[in-house]
Amino acid sequence: MSKKVVIPIGPQHPALKEPASFDVTLKGERVADILVKVGYNHRGIEKACEERTFLQSVYLVERVCGICSHSHSTCFIQAIEELANLKIPPRAAYIRSLIGELERIHSHLLWLGVAAHEIGFDTLLMYSWRDREIVMDLLALLTGNRVNYAVNVIGGVRKDVSEEEKDQILKAVDILEERTKYYVQVATEEVTLIERLSKVGYISHEDALKYGAVGPTGRASGIKRDIRKDDPYAAYGEVDFEVITDDHCDVYGRAVVRVKELMQSYSIIRQLLKKLPQGPLSVVAPRLIPAGEAVSRYEAPRGEDIHFVKSNGTDKPERVKLRAPTLANVQSVAKMLEDGYLADVPIVIAAIDPCFSCTDRMIVAVNNVSTAKEDRMDWKTLREFSIDWYKKNRGVDFTKLKKLDK
Amino acid sequence: MKIIDKVINWARLKSPWVIHFNAGACNGCDIEVVAALTPTYDIERFGSILRGTPRHADVLLCSGPVTRQLKDRLVRIYEQMPEPKFVIAIGACACSGGAIDGCYSVVSGVDQAVPVSMYIPGCPASPDAIIDGVVKLLKSYEDSLKQADEKNENGK
Incomplete structure (x- = not known):
């Protein structure tokens, strides 16, 4: 009946903070097809790591993403420690987990604000970003920087947590918990929010499994998968927490999962600080890392992060490979948008919490449509x-x- | 100076509308730009608001080392902005390439693509530094207007 129209969006667009381009094919007001073009943010960090020593690479890998920087750095460093057969002191493991959880809180609050902005609920954006500053101040206090904390060194951590800092963290967590209870109330009682987000970006449990959704996107479709529980790293084996899942399978479910995960993070932080063992902060790491290959997994705020490191016995890695969670999740966006409305496109894309600076990995000639086909290969x-x-x-x-x- | 020019200059100085463009940054600086808009820092005190289109903006806040993919697009965005326009390079990557300098797919720094009025270093540049930068830029613009005005007066 209606004609098909293609609307190009991006790479510069007000919806997301990162450059990405979408060709949305519309049939009337409904989405018939969507083509996501990524690659604008590709910088070549994997290759750059090969030119740098292992310790330098740790700080470079941290700059893959400015939101989950600790995730990438810890994931990478775990692989190096596996190669060098280093066992980090328990206190270092606890501090790594602590910073990781603070990072998860800041990332989830950030997502809540961005998602609220996408549906025109700017009051919630301002609320959640105001609360996020509490975590940012804590991270600045603990590590010296708001983002890119550089708290990891090979074999441990760089900086200790003092008793005064412990008190400050606990105080801040109390305030945040109070605020998060309010967000839980908003998410479960506010009619406009529920009406706007329910049945938007639906992906069934089977489809989520098929497309390999990870993190909160997968957990909102009932996939009970969390690396912190399944393959405990750092100090997660010694704390007690729940893996939050939801069976809404839509954007509303993803919001609920993230808000509930915030509550779990507060509980984890309290347990970590209570059990924080005494002892040294790091062990001496060798300059040359023995030859071998290692894969490391980490539950980043957006999902499972995988790093592969290959060493040839020198002080520089031979190959580094990153798989950021967005790469696993971005495949499912096309399925989520199937037969959805154009107005839902920004919130559905924002709901997987995309991070294109992590994901972008190769240059495809997007300018030239005639050669673009030749550049791609089918299976x-x-x-x-x-x-x-x-x-x-x-x-x-x-x-x-x-x-x-x- | 004509009275209409005075009004225009006053309006320009009191409402520097900004557009933000991520030219291959890691999100760190971009999130700090957004943080500068939210209650704790609140850049709107200075009349700044974030616009979605370059045609409405006076100041381009650009972060990232400028990837080869985005260089042409950055130039196009810059050309769409109305005069007088300013570019602020936010973060170490935007200033000089930073940690990413020398990678095969970046051109190292915003000034390789478009003229830059102000550099704000830091990895990432903190919201207070960004606000400080915008205010200093306005001050220097105000000074340059005054100087031009005095020159005209003396010329007569």
Whole structure:
């Protein structure tokens, strides 16, 4: 009946703070198709790590993302420590977890504000960002910087938490808990919010599993997966907390999961501070990291973060590979927007809490549509290309496997 | 100076509308720009509001080392802004490339793409530094207007 219209949005657009471009195909007012073009923020950090020593790379990797900087730095450093066979002192593990939880609080409050802004609820944006400053002040107090805390060193942490700082953290957590209770009330009682967010960006449990959604996006569709519980790192094995899930499967569910996770974070921080063991802050780390490969996982505020580090026995990594949570979640956006309204596009994209500076990883010629097709490969071509590549360069013949597959 | 010019200059100095553009930054500086708008810092005290389109803006707050993908787009955004326009480079990356300097897909610094009026260092530049930068920029613009005015008076 109605004609299809393509609306290009971006790369500069007021909806998100980062450059990303979307081609939204509309049928009437409903979304028929959406093409997400990312890559504008690609800086080449993985390659740059190969030029720097392991310790320098830690600080570079921290700058992959300005929101979950501690996540990337800890994830990377865990891989290095696995390679070097270092066991960090318990106090260092506790401090890492503490900063990680403070970061989760700041990231979730930030998301709450951005999501509220996308639906035109600017009062909530101002409220949650005002409360977020309490956490930012705490992080500045504990580490010396508001973002990019640089609290990790290979083999431990750089800075201790004093008794006075402990008291300040506990006081701030009390205030934040009080405020979060108010947000829980808003999220569960405010009719406009519930009406606006319910049934928007729906993705069923099966689809969420199929598209590999992680973090709060997956947990809002009932996927009970949290690296802090499944594969405990730092001090998470010694604290008691719940993995929050929800069965709404929509943007409302994602908001509820995040607000409830805030309450869990406060409880974790209290337990960490109560149990904080005495002892040294770090162990001596070798300058040369033994050859080998390691994969490390970390539950960032947005979901599971995976780092792969390969060392060749020198002081520089041979290969670093990052998989940020947004890369896992961005696939599901197209499914969520299927048959949705154009007005829902910003909030659905914002609901996965996208971070394109983490995700952007290659340059695709987006300017030139005619060559863009040639630059991309479908699964079959890519497979054949890799079989040829291994045959030519490594002398391994996979053609037998190919036959088996058929 | 004509009375209409005086009114225009007064309005310009009291309402520096800003646009924010992320040219490959890590989000750190961008979030700090937004934090500067929220109650604790509240840049609206100085008449600034964040606009979504470059055609409404006087000041371009640009963060990030400028990736090759975004260089042309940054120039286009700059060209769409009405005169007089100012660019503020926010953060170490925007000033000189910072930690990302020398990577294969960045051009290292906003001044490689568009003329920059002010540099705010820091990783990330804190909201107070950003507000300080905007206020100092306005002061220097006011001074330059006064100087031009005096020159005209003397010329007569």
